[in-house]
Structures are given as structure tokens and as C-alpha cells.
Amino acid sequence: MTSTATAAGAALQDEIGALVLDLLGAPSPNPPGDVRDVTGVVTGYCDRAGLPYRLDRPAARRRNIVVDVLDGAGRPGRHLVWNGHLDTFPASGPPSRPRRVGTRVHGRGAVDMKGGVAAFLTAARRLRDGAGDLPGRLSLLLVCDEETFGPMGSRGLLERRPDLLGDALVSTEPSSLGLVRVAERGFLWLMVHVPGHSMHAAYPGGGEGAILRAARFARRVADLVAEVNRGLAGPHRSPTGHDEAMDRLLGGGASRIVREVSLNLGTVRGGLAVNMRPADCRLSVDLRVPAEVDPRELLGRVEELAREVGGRVEILGQGGANRTDADADIVTAVTEAVARRTGRRPVPSTGIGCTDARLWRQAGIPACVIGPDPTTMGTDDEHVELAELAALVDILCDSARQYLSGEA
Secondary structure, three states, X not given: OOHHHHHHHHHHHHHHHHHHHHHHOOOOEOOOOOOHHHHHHXXXXXXXXXXXXXXXXXXXXXXXXXXXXXXXXXXXXXXXXEEEEOOEOOOOOOOXXXXXXXOEEEOOOHHHHHXXXXXXXXXXXXXXXXXXXXXXXEEEEEEOOHHHOOOOOHHHHHHHOHHHHOOEEEEOOOOOOOEEEEEEOEEEEEEEXXXXXXXXXXXXXXXXXXXXXXXXXXXXXXXXXXXXXXXXXXXXXXXXHHHHHHHHHHOOOHHHHOOOOEEEEEEEEEOOOOOEEOOEEEEEEEEEEOOOOOHHHHHHHHHHHHHHOOOEEEEEEEEOOEEOOOOOHHHHHHHHHHHHHHOOOOEEEEEOOOOOHHHHHHOOOOEEEOOOOOOOOOOOOOEEEHHHHHHHHHHHHHHHHHHHOOOO
């Protein structure tokens, strides 16, 4: 690499690093989901970069931003949509100070997904400055509530603006540059309400408290998931190249997990005092469901288990498994851009978690995810590599040019 190229690469990393730090300096945990400060960071960048945008205000503290990177005013053609989110996981303790340490930027949301947002904005500026006569339209959607499945963000925005479905979607959710996520499991988010009878804990006749009932339900749900997964296991098969790539890049067992139902009990709330039987208990349940399992049937079985302990199930969110063909033009464009930039062809994979890309797939629009290494996502030391984000900028620009020019 020449000294000029090295200097240009360092300058790009410095530019992205400064933007990521600005984004991290405007915390936006969801809940509560207030994105006003980080929206201001984004619009300030757009103003300086000459990127036209429109604000969508679905609620008092919620903002979605639609950036018209290329508006199709030149030559008509395909409409490519880029999608990212501005909200983050809540911190498990006092949030750490956003900081750059060498080639990394640390802070809540660095990976999921303010690093990806910074890559999008930087790529948008570069493309708008140097698009020439590139045909078609490119829209960047930065939304407020992906962490809670987008009722006011992507889902609500697409209901109000169906033209923003476009012809294809790219997301920079965490994936690693060695994987292009083309599929996701479905999900069931549930709140299970279990009643009890409040009275003094030491006296007889009160029956089983709500928390003990809820614990019995939780054990039975875990047993149900294990039973379903035994039915999915089938005969042993040798790992494929895709399996090995997923396990290497996402952690041992990743290729197995995406073929199974997974269960997480995220919150448990109930009771007033140590010496009182609780009158109620609420458990939040997160189930991820592969395409081979009917989520409606699984929901029915969970509801049956809840009734056995006198409880009821409230559905917080649900969605089915979804997939884009690995040979779709946008997947080809991203795959080839990654190969040119890194020297390695990424593997098409199923995502372990869910992203807003599912909304486009469910509408019949090809969608894929390419983003930074997810290893530290949601941890107390979340951090992102600036070299990886710089490579992502090049990949986004390259794949957009290839897709919009119709060369994919």
C-alpha cells in the first residue's frame, strides 16, 4: 500500500471515529427510546455534508430520518434503500464514557448500531459527492425503535411511506464482514401474567404464591423448547463450510442455534415484600423460531402451559422466519464488493437475532445485512474497529454503484 493510500485510509478512520463518538455521546437507550439528541447529531452531519433529509415525528420523543442520498433526478432506475437504527440496548449499569482507544471506539451502541450508522452517513456523503450520472435512487432510513421491533420506526414509516420499500435493502446491523445475512428466524415476544393471592407469608391457607407458579411455568416452557429442539435435531450431519464460517465468526454453536428454537426469560417482576405472598408475577419471554417450526403452534402450547398455572399470555410482538435468495442482485453486489475490498468472499448466513430487514423481506423485497463484528454487542465493553467501519464504507459505496448501475 502506498503512503498516499495509507494516509487516505487513516483519514477515513479518523472521520468515522469522530462521527461514531458524536453519536455515542448522545445516548439513546430503548427503553425509554428518546432519540432526539442523537437525531440532532445526524441532522447536523447531514447539514454539513450537504445531504438533504426529512424528519418523521411519530411521537414526542421519537424521530425517523429519511436521507435522500440520490433522488433519481438524473437517470431513472432502481431504488436502493439503506436502513439503520438510532436506539440502543439499555446499559446494565452506569454507561461508560464513549472513547477512542487506538483503532477502536468504545461505548454503548458502538456495534449495535451507531458504528453502522456512521458508515452509512460517511458512505452517503461520498456517493452524493461522486455519483456522477449514476442512475436510480438511494434512500437512507435511520429509525427510532428497532430494539422494540419498529412500531414507530421502520414498521410505522413503511406504513406511512410505502415508496420507501424500494427495490432492495441493505442494513449495517452487526454481522462481521465474513458473513452476509440473508435470512432470520421468526420471533415471539410475550408477557406472561401469573396471578396469586396476597397474604402474610407465614400463615397457612394462602396457596402457592404467584412467583412460585411463574417459576413452575418457566421450567415447563424450557422443557417444551428442549422437546421441540430434539424433534428438529435429525440425524447427525457433517459441518458445512457455511457452518464453520458462522461458528468461527459468531462463536461456537452459532450454526446450530439458528436451526433451533431459543428461549430467554428477560424480566421477572412480582411481589411487594419478603414476608408477603405475591399477588401477581409477570415474566417476559423471548422465543426465536426457525422456519421449520410454526410459531402459531408454539404459541398455542405456551398459552396452554400458562393456563395450567392460572396465567395468561399477552403478545408483545411476533413475526415469521424470512429469507432472501442468496443469488438476488443486491446480495451479489454486496458479496462481490466485500470480496474486492477484503480479498475473501463472504458466506450467506442466517442471522442469530432479528433486524428490520425482515420487514422488507416480508413485503417481498430482497434484503441483506453486512456490518461489523458482533462479538461485543450489548456487553459492558462494547467496541467497534475503525478499520472494519472504513472497509464497510467502501463496501457500501461499491455495492450501491454496482446495484444501481444494473451490473449485479
